[in-house]
Amino acid sequence: MRGPQLSLEAAFAAAMTGFGPFERAPRLAVAVSGGPDSLALMLLADGWARAWSGRVLALTVDHGLRPEAAAEAQQVAAWARARGIDHQILIAAQPPDATGSGGLQAAARALRYRLLTDACTAAGILHLLTGHHQEDQAETLLLRLQRGSGLSGLAGIAACQSLSDLRLLRPLLAVPKQALEDFCAGQGLAPIRDPSNLSPAFARVRWRALMAGAEAPFLAARLAETAARLNSARAVLEGLADAWLLRWVTPLPWGLARLPIAALADGAEEVRWRALARLCAWAGGTAYPPRFEGLQGLLARLQADDRPRDAITLGGTLWVRSGRALWIGREHAALSPPLALPGGAKSARWDGRFSATAPEEGWFLAGLGAAETARLRRSPALKRPQTWGAAMLAQTPAALLAGIPAFQRLDCPAFVPHLSKMPGLSPRLFATPLRPLVAGGERGS
Structure with a gap:
């Protein structure tokens, strides 16, 4: 009653x-x-x-x-x-x-x-x-x-x-x-x-x-x-996906994520593809993941014995197998155009993932790109990494480095946040993804 x-x-x-x-x-x-x-x-x-x-x-x-x-x-x-x-x-x-x-x-x-x-x-x-x-x-x-x-x-x-x-x-x-x-x-x-x-x-x-x-x-x-x-059932599964992500995924401050290949066999398939959906939305700067059919295909290819050499693209993201690890990041071709940063104020969200501040006008937030990626890979910061972050970037596949955020201006090379030593008052980067990687699931009514 x-x-x-x-x-x-x-x-x-x-x-x-x-x-x-x-x-x-x-x-x-x-x-x-x-x-x-x-x-x-x-x-x-x-x-x-x-x-x-x-x-x-x-x-x-x-x-x-x-x-x-x-x-x-x-x-x-x-x-x-x-x-x-x-x-x-x-x-x-x-x-x-x-x-x-x-x-x-x-x-x-x-x-x-x-x-x-x-x-x-x-x-x-x-x-x-x-x-x-x-x-x-x-x-x-x-x-x-x-x-x-x-x-x-x-x-x-x-x-x-x-x-x-x-x-x-x-x-x-x-x-x-x-x-x-x-x-x-x-x-x-x-x-x-x-x-x-x-x-x-x-x-x-x-x-x-x-x-x-x-x-x-x-x-x-x-x-x-x-x-x-x-x-209510969805919320339970989303909570299990949260736990899976917390256990296996290492997020990096450049919008990259790394996880061991062994994680793809851990837990129920329903939980795994939900976790991959969350990764795709987070890395791709979208509020919603790709359709289920695309996620199913992604999981099948990642688990295939032939281990594809080329990067897999889905929803503006790249998925690259390297050794015993899987790397996820932004597809450079899908990035938003460079964003001019307002001097002394926080910018609008760029590429659905980041905001930034700059001490003065003239700075831009953009993807690192192929040319700057090649220069970065030759730099002492990655040749002889001195920090955990530099060591992780040194291991990152080149295709993914091209899509990481960088500060640019006309009078100097690009600077990678959290890595490069920048002159004077530096721009600052803030992670503001439209969809958090782990958010405790969605509550029903």
Whole structure:
């Protein structure tokens, strides 16, 4: 028998307690499109934060896809200001590119999260909340079931996801959409309706319509409960992958990783490929790993008896066998362009992996490249290494050295952070991968 139903405010507070502990006077960012789910989330988060002497920053993204979006963002700003909530509009420099895999919706989602996380980083906010609700969870389960996803996919949307700079929190995953609609109506708000949410051109919308007329076994609540149970199983496996990574992997400060070939035979295959997925995202500067088929192929090739001589590429990373070790790093051809460093301030994230500071303008952060790699390998620092780091770089395959970060300027050769002796006040490198190598897994709802 179910217990008494909690009020929406109490259910939200219970979910936030599960995400704790928070800092004193917590600061939360909330993604607010103006729809009923995100509007309700903004108000609930504001009430919760004020009770803890904290503040909320509402963030609205204008993707540049619809002419009405600018006015809608201003409406959300007006609603927030009327309630004493800080608000910021994030405008995309150019609309999302719909030609990649996943189409327009996937491209818009990637752009949205990049703008949101960058805004949180700039504001020093550690927690970003999104308004995914029970029906979103159920639709995600159906979509991934259609694609033949494994456990990770069928576990649906994680309630808590750790990135390098912040946590993504989704406290409404157990809340029905109608409850959020009713809450907004009770607050006197008429939410904005995005017409794309009704277009049958999108698979999610077609599943939503089918689910609305389904019989009891397929109701959103049951599907969301199933996803929650699978999410708990996923968290256990992610914890085992964390333990595998901590046992076997040696991360280096240049975005490289090394592990013994023997590790590829340790533990269950399900755990190994999850660990390799985490390595791929970490080394490749992405928030999400490649598809399962690519990871399966990678593991099969790495375990093959023929021991391929050439580097294996996957998701912008290189995997190179050298003796009894496997080395992982960034593919030079996939690196981001050189980043000009602002003098006296921390830079934006470069290549999804690093940020830096420089004492003055004129410095760039870029990949070392083939020519500088050849010079580095001839240098006394690697010929006669005096430190552990230099010894590790001396062992690193040349193909991987080309993709490590280096500081460059026009009047001197490239400098490798944590290795080269640099003149005067030196630039400093900070590891800021989009996805941490070990993050304790993802928590379900």
